[in-house]
Amino acid sequence: MLPSNKRTKTGVLRHRGPQWGAASAALAGLLLATTGCGSDQAVPESAAPPVPEDLECFSGSLTGAGSSAQENAMTTWIAGYQSACEDSRVYYNSIGSGGGRSQFIDGAVAFAGTDAAMDPEENADARERCGGSNVLNLPAYVVPIAVVYKLEGVESLNLPPETLAKIFNQEITRWNDPEIAEANPDADLPDMRITPVNRSDDSGTTENFTNYLNAVAPEAWPHEPSGQWPIVPIESAQGSSGIADTVGRAQGSISYVEMSHAHGLPKANIGVGGEFVEISSEAAAQVVANSPQREENASEYDLALDLEYDTTEAGSYPLVLVSYEVVCQDYPDDSQAEKVKAFLRYVVSPEGQSAASEETGSAPVNDDLRAKLLESISAIS
The missing domain is CATH 3.40.190.10 (Periplasmic binding protein-like II)
Structure with a gap:
């Protein structure tokens, strides 16, 4: 029996209930039958990743596409979110970063996963689908x-x-x-x-x-x-x-x-x-923590990084991938904005990052970066 959900004034459901055990490899098989993620089948509570007690849920569906590097992490995030939010459906098609960015610019998906942040030219192309606003690159997945x-x-x-x-x-x-x-x-x-x-x-x-x-x-x-x-x-x-x-x-x-x-x-x-x-x-x-934000970022809420691949710092592994969730700062559709915000708050939460790390070997974002990510997610409207 899933925990009850409570609707907030914003129309987003806020979940309150217990956390579950860590994700497992078997979970990926339950949830991911093809390259796309998302399922209409309930995931057993005993297998579902943990979620925050104040998790926000939405009613309906949310679609994303892009990075195949994120595929296993996204499977885990979707499993945790859908297990706690029985009226929510998240779908992610791991077609590659370039395909994800293209589908986002075309308005075919609400968010894109990409292992390379959108550049200024792509940002300009995406402004129309984003109601005239800028694109935000949110580094949510760090893995060598x-x-x-x-x-x-x-x-x-x-x-x-x-x-x-x-x-x-x-x-x-x-x-x-x-x-x-x-x-x-x-x-x-x-x-x-x-x-x-x-x-x-x-x-x-x-x-x-x-x-x-x-x-x-x-x-x-x-x-x-x-x-x-x-x-x-x-x-x-x-x-x-x-x-x-x-x-x-x-x-x-x-x-x-x-x-x-x-x-x-x-x-x-x-x-x-x-x-x-x-x-x-x-x-x-260690490499990500020492890398500054990209100078050409179009907004204070755009968190694309300028990675220091040529570091010589002892113990660093500079062949690193920072995978981003690409979103609009302002969506033409209020409902879509609220769905994106609710799901991404789980993705960057300590529980979401820990679940992905256990499944993939990724490095959870540190507290400083998480604070910046939550500030950027809150700026989505």
Whole structure:
């Protein structure tokens, strides 16, 4: 039996009741049968993620689309929200960041998930659908990007930034190349062709990865950062799940993927300063905490960050993905604005962030960033 809901003066339902246990992998199977999220089936209370006691619920449906890196986190958030809010339905289609931004600009969805904040040109395109107001980029999901590989007999792999860039620029083509061997003196590297795998779709993960390569090894990676892969690929796959599946099947392959989609594949250690840093949410969070807000943000409530990919701070893992929820500051429809605000307040809550972290290995936003996020969400009208 779900807890009762109480309607507030704003017309948004406010949930008051107990919290539930942590999300589980089985929950994702219950809620996500396809690439889209959202379900008409009730999720058992024993499996549902925790929710705040003052959770706000809405009646009706809310639609979003975009980042496949957010797919597992969004599954968890939707499960927690819908379990507590029996009259609410949230749908999210993980079509990739570029597709999500396009659908948002076209007015097809109420919010977009994207691993690259909307740029000023996209903001200008979205002003009409936002009733003349600006777009807000809200960093709600922070997770490292894993460099995954499949190489029999090699359990651990160190990759300096320049070496990594040359691999993906197809300059280093064999696994026993001297540059790789120098960084891995104890590894039995085979004389095997390297198969770099990139995203085939317009991808925020690709944009973050190419931003990183361009920042840390500009001579080895002379291409402008982009969500579209800049050179003719050797192998490509669509979406985060497609990348993981392709690498998992192909001996000698290497790619980049949001950590929760790594699916047990080995992950390379990345060179930072004079050390090699193992991937972790804590090491990624360290980079985000030290990164300033983007100078060209169009509103004080736009929280897009300028990530310091080239940090040399000890213990930092700079190959990080900050995934945003993109919303209008002002919606033409009051009801849509209230639904977006209610759902996003749960997403950034300690309970929502903790649930996503347990499922995906993401780094929960810290208290300072949460306060800014709640201020921006409150500014939505």
